[in-house]
Amino acid sequence: EPEVTQTPSHQVTQMGQEVILRCVPISNHLYFYWYRQILGQKVEFLVSFYNNEISEKSEIFDDQFSVERPDGSNFTLKIRSTKLEDSAMYFCASSALRAEDEQYFGPGTRLTVT
Amino acid sequence: SQQGEEDPQALSIQEGENATMNCSYKTSINNLQWYRQNSGRGLVHLILIRSNEREKHSGRLRVTLDTSKKSSSLLITASRAADTASYFCATAWSGGGADGLTFGKGTHLIIQP
Numbered sequence A: 001e002p003e004v005t006q007t008p009s010h011q012v013t014q015m016g017q018e019v020i021l022r023c024v025p026i027s028n029h030l031y032f033y034w035y036r037q038i039l040g041q042k043v044e045f046l047v048s049f050y051n052n053e054i055s056e057k058s059e060i061f062d063d064q065f066s067v068e069r070p071d072g073s074n075f076t077l078k079i080r081s082t083k084l085e086d087s088a089m090y091f092c093a094s095s096a097l098r099a100e101d102e103q104y105f106g107p108g109t110r111l112t113v114t
Numbered sequence B: 001s002q003q004g005e006e007d008p009q010a011l012s013i014q015e016g017e018n019a020t021m022n023c024s025y026k027t028s029i030n031n032l033q034w035y036r037q038n039s040g041r042g043l044v045h046l047i048l049i050r051s052n053e054r055e056k057h058s059g060r061l062r063v064t065l066d067t068s069k070k071s072s073s074l075l076i077t078a079s080r081a082a083d084t085a086s087y088f089c090a091t092a093w094s095g096g097g098a099d100g101l102t103f104g105k106g107t108h109l110i111i112q113p
Helices: none
Strands: A005-007 A010-013 A019-024 A031-037 A043-050 A053-057 A065-068 A075-079 A088-095 A109-113 B005-007 B010-014 B019-024 B029-037 B043-050 B055-058 B061-066 B071-076 B085-093 B101-103 B107-112
Touching: A005 A088, A010 A019, A019 A031, A019 A088, A019 A109, A043 A065, A043 A075, A043 B101, A075 A088, B005 B085, B010 B019, B019 B107, B029 B061, B029 B071, B043 B055, B043 B061, B043 B071, B071 B085
Parallel strands: A010 A109, B010 B107
Antiparallel strands: A005 A019, A019 A075, A031 A043, A031 A088, A043 A053, A065 A075, A088 A109, B005 B019, B019 B071, B029 B043, B029 B085, B055 B061, B061 B071, B085 B101, B085 B107
């Protein structure tokens, strides 16, 4: 069964460093998303992406965040200058034809900022 | 802003019993989705119910949606130890262009053997 994959599974970085989290959405899906979950808290929406541009972004998704689909398969989240409070689990998700379809999530990347 | 809130926050039952979790939200929605998350792991999609549907079944899962009360329930029948996990409802706003899901805090379900 097709699934969303994410790499790395765990990333440790120092405050102020740039990180890139990678995702491979399900191949025939058109909508892509990033969410984060700080330990013990809710899953929070960051950004959605469709047709090679951002469709919607939350207040969390400020100028230090960016997303890119550099080729036909990968979808990346870049955090330009990490802060301690960026430590969280980051989930990528994709949905098929419409934003209203089921969103399928990857296993997540645990980001630890020290 | 809309917000899905599940109750109870924690539920412990014996294996074989049925588990019911509830979710409330605040704004109009396109759909409501239920997810399962095992400790420290990813989110597994369980079922989606659209705003024009009232009930949906998938295996041992039964979901209801009452848009007049802005609430949904997830019933897991004949529970198994493997059902132990956190369960989240997530809503997709109907306002147009806002396609990110809003998650609740979740219900932590423990199935005792």
